[in-house]
Amino acid sequence: MNTSSIRSGFPTEWKLIFAAWVIAASATLGALFFGEVMQLPPCLLCWYQRIFMFPLALILPLGLAPFDPRIIRYALPLAVIGWGIAVFHQLLVAGWVPKDFEPCAKGVPCSKTVIELFGFLTIPWLSIAAFTAIIVLLLLARSRRVQ
């Protein structure tokens, strides 16, 4: 193991990854709030987004103490795939994806809007925003590291 990559203190990369973790943890708790407290059953696509968001809330802090920047490499694929599913979900809601592709036959249809905050903020948009922010922060951390 390359111990030189493990550092103490709070370098900028650490702060960037920390911010990504705060977003992932908030998104995880937010999803649990919608599902378990407000009892809104998650649709199929929501479940797939959860599959890629929940692990981020756990593995990012493991890479932060002790600080191991290789966590960026492990976390990015999760965030990118989750982002892709979130974008697909939003396209479905917006009606850009033909209904035939909609995978939810039974249960909660993914195209149904169950929550709208401030008149425009839906769950798929929140998901896109969270995944985008996580990706940007991780890429920033990576670019600082490469330099």
Next chain:
Amino acid sequence: MKQKTVLLATAVLLLAIFATATLLYKRGQANESARLATTHSDHLIRDYSPTLGDTDAPVVIVEFFDPACGTCQAFHEPVKHLLEEHPGKLKLVLRYAPFQVGSERIVVLLEAARLQDKFWPVLDALMDTQEKWKPLHEAELELALQQIGGLGLDLDRLRLDMSDPEIARRLQQDQDDANRLKVDTTPEFYVNGQPLPGFGFNVLKQTVAAALRGS
């Protein structure tokens, strides 16, 4: 400050926010269902609903239930015992909220049995054998009919009565009332017109005890 300390503090903060939001949301919901029960009290009890216990009892328990719901089954015997413990003091009014797959047909079966004055024996038998007529978590009418053989029912008449439009009308009315009162899980209890402050048999028991003391 150590990295670990910052992480732990943040995690605790986020969880505290989550817990507070949960508490506030639950409280808001409890207030909302209490408000609905007050403003829509006429939706709580219908004169056609099956009842158990004394007609003029001072404490009335309304239960929205689903015959195919496992938790309703778990409450069935304890609630009956509760009524027996307070003879003349309690009345149970049953309302239908068939949320499970296939349970509407079971409700219709119960109502048809009621036309032969066999509602309670049939309900008891169905609660005893719930797992037998609910394979794969879907209620199946034919399997349910097999469980009520020894009760002296006229099964041919029962099947005919199941298409009685009055039964369909009552079922629809119960579902409309459940929607109006925002009943979305079963069993949901109301004691003297107010929802329980929480969930569980002990909460029901305590609320009933308090209502009995007040009556």
